[in-house]
Amino acid sequence: MVIDPAVTVAELAALAAELAALGLRPAVAWSTHPHWDHVLWSRSLGEAPRYAAPAAVSVAENERDGIVDGVEKSAPGHELSLVGQLTPLDAAAIPWDGPAARLIVHDGHAPGHGAVFLPDTGVLVAGDMCSDVEIPLPDTVAADPLGDYRTGMERLAAVPGVRQVVPGHGRVGDASEFRRRLALDAAYLKAITSGEPSGDPRLEDCAEWMLITHDEQVRYFQR
Numbered sequence: 445m446v447i448d449p450a451v452t453v454a455e456l457a458a459l460a461a462e463l464a465a466l467g468l469r470p471a472v473a474w475s476t477h478p479h480w481d482h483v484l485w486s487r488s489l490g491e492a493p494r495y496a497a498p499a500a501v502s503v504a505e506n507e508r509d510g511i512v513d514g515v516e517k518s519a520p521g522h523e524l525s526l527v528g529q530l531t532p533l534d535a536a537a538i539p540w541d542g543p544a545a546r547l548i549v550h551d552g553h554a555p556g557h558g559a560v561f562l563p564d565t566g567v568l569v570a571g572d573m574c575s576d577v578e579i580p581l582p583d584t585v586a587a588d589p590l591g592d593y594r595t596g597m598e599r600l601a602a603v604p605g606v607r608q609v610v611p612g613h614g615r616v617g618d619a620s621e622f623r624r625r626l627a628l629d630a631a632y633l634k635a636i637t638s639g640e641p642s643g644d645p646r647l648e649d650c651a652e653w654m655l656i657t658h659d660e661q662v663r664y665f666q667r
């Protein structure tokens with residue numbers, strides 16, 4: 445199972461080569477959410493069905509131009525006909541013959557954001573939530589960005605038996621790190637919605653886009 449397969453053309457090629465060297469080929473794929481860096485694919489990964497939650501697939505279709513634009517600007521060279529080619533899957537788990545893969549769908553960071561939990565190993569693939577390097581990025585074009593984000597966090601927090609969290613950006617964390625990130629995210633959201641300085645450690649020495657986004661979020665929630 446391949447979930448959100450990397451970003452650059454070279455990374456996808458390396459992933460395909462690594463799998464091939466192990467005698468593996470993707471049987472199924474999942475995109476956690478409809479942002480350009482999570483809906484990529486390479487022909488070298490084969491023709492596995494690529495699923496996402498129905499709301500995510502709608503956005504990927506309706507906002508295709510913006511997604512393709514993001515790919516061309518930030519990770520050029522992909523075969524664009526493969527970008528965002530997703531099949532909607534409205535299910536509690538991914539249908540395949542491998543280890544159980546439960547879906548936790550919410551609208552926190554994007555519509556139809558679907559984390560994948562592998563109960564046999566306690567691995568939670570969180571998509572763009574629970575990052576050690578990125579602040580919470582609520583979907584500010586939604587009707588209730590904060591409510592959606594908090595619901596997403598609650599659903600992830602309620603998953604029993606998480607032993608490792610894998611964020612879309614950042615490092616893998618263990619169970620206590622998972623709880624620490626949820627608490628850090630809750631504190632960040634509380635700060636920006638109450639107009640207090642967040643003091644979030646992830647804003648120290650971070651990329652400029654994140655500082656800009658943080659300022660935008662502060663302004664957004666002060667309105």
Ligand SMILES: [Zn+2]
Pocket residue numbers: 477479553554572
């Ligand atoms: Zn994202």
